[in-house]
Amino acid sequence: MASLALLASPVLVPAAQAADLPYGKGGLPPAPVLPEFYSWTGLYAGGQIGYSWGSERTRFSALNGAFATSYSYDTDSVVGGGHVGFNYQLGSFVLGVEGDVEAVGSDGSFDNAFARGGVKRDWQASVRGRLGFAMDRFLIYATGGVSFTEFDQHFFDPATGARDYVQTSRSGWTAGGGVSYAFSDHLIAGVEYRYTDYGRFDRNARNAFLGLATDHDSTLHTVRTSLSYKF
Structure with a gap:
């Protein structure tokens, strides 16, 4: 028995000594720190500029x-x-709501020997829901909701010299999608496309073109770039 103990002792002693080695010197390496994914949850505000046709x-x-x-x-x-x-x-999905208001320089007209007129718009706004899919700091989303604007219509009858001018507030629907990227925890840049339809509206002529009814419909496409601050 004594001889067995002597044979085992050279094996046991190094094992015990290895257990007493300081951490990091022969022990297991520390577990890697897992990266933290960006959170899109929160309030944000910013500005946008684009082109509409x-x-x-x-x-x-x-x-x-x-x-x-x-x-x-x-x-x-x-x-x-x-x-x-x-x-x-919620996981990789992002639910949101957004509102915007914009200045517009829309001004179109027609002109011939029988009728002249056109329409201007100075502003537009919308309130929309958003549904997106997040890949860390990258977000792709769809959006849709209600749009608002005001049409300034003007008509001129060359035969009589009579003029008409009327302002009409309208609501319509708007839908589209976009992508956003968070450059930092607070700064977000994005690109968005939307289609907007204000439907058809009509009225009876007042001064110009008496005896006629006019109706108007308006559709537009808009691409915007945006910069937002997430609070």
Whole structure:
């Protein structure tokens, strides 16, 4: 038995000594620190600028519904303004709501021997929901909601010299999508496209083109770049 103990002791002693070695000198390496993913949850606000292009169409028809004539014209414009929103992240999905208001320089017109007129818009706004998919600091999303604007319509009848001017507030729908990237914990840049449709609205002529009804429809496409601060 004594001889067995003597044989085992050279094995046991180094094992015991190895257990007493200080951490990091022959022990297991420390576990790697896992990276923290960016959180999109929070309130944000910022500004945006972009370009809008679209089509306006004004129709004139007899009050009995008989078709008369119609005019189509472009209303391209630079747009710019501010926005505020809130995101809430659930795993990789991001739910949000956003509102914006923008200045617009939209001004389109038609002009011939029988009729002159056009429409201007100075501002537009929207309130939308957002649904996105986050890949750390990169977010791709879809958005949709309600849009608002005001049309300033003007008409001139060359035959009589009569003029019409009317302001019409309208709501419509808007939908699109975009991408955002968080350069830091607070600074977010993005690019977004939206399609907006304000529908068709009509009225009876007052001064110019008496005896005719006019109706108007407006659709537009807009691409924006944005910069936001996340609080």
